[in-house]
Amino acid sequence: MSLAFSTYLSQLQSSTESFKREVEKEQTDFEQRMETREKAVAMRETSLKDEMETRENELQKEREMFENEKKQIMDMKAKASDIIRLDVGGRIFKTTRSTLCAQPHTLLTAI
Numbered sequence: 001m002s003l004a005f006s007t008y009l010s011q012l013q014s015s016t017e018s019f020k021r022e023v024e025k026e027q028t029d030f031e032q033r034m035e036t037r038e039k040a041v042a043m044r045e046t047s048l049k050d051e052m053e054t055r056e057n058e059l060q061k062e063r064e065m066f067e068n069e070k071k072q073i074m075d076m077k078a079k080a081s082d083i084i085r086l087d088v089g090g091r092i093f094k095t096t097r098s099t100l101c102a103q104p105h106t107l108l109t110a111i
Contacts, residue, residue: 084100086093100108 082096082098084095084097086095103109
């Protein structure tokens with residue numbers, strides 16, 4: 001083997017090894033960046049889940065308060081006028097609100 005070829009081969013091997021180290025370093029850096037980003041995404045996901053759970057709990061409490069207030073209003077409304085006067089075709093009937101509201105989900109209950 002000639003000296004020039006041997007020198008060329010040695011330089012080529014050195015360049016190849018240097019290139020391999022650079023590629024390995026780039027790969028390691030890339031993997032570290034990806035790991036950092038994955039951790040950031042996981043933390044954000046956890047944060048969003050916690051925030052959503054908090055908001056759902058707040059909404060549930062507001063819904064319960066609304067339903068309680070609605071019930072109180074309906075109870076007050078029912079007590080305010082226990083005797084109802086109905087004009088049916090010119091004929092007057094009297095009854096109680098509780099009688100008209102005895103069946104839930106009817107037109108008379110809704111009124």
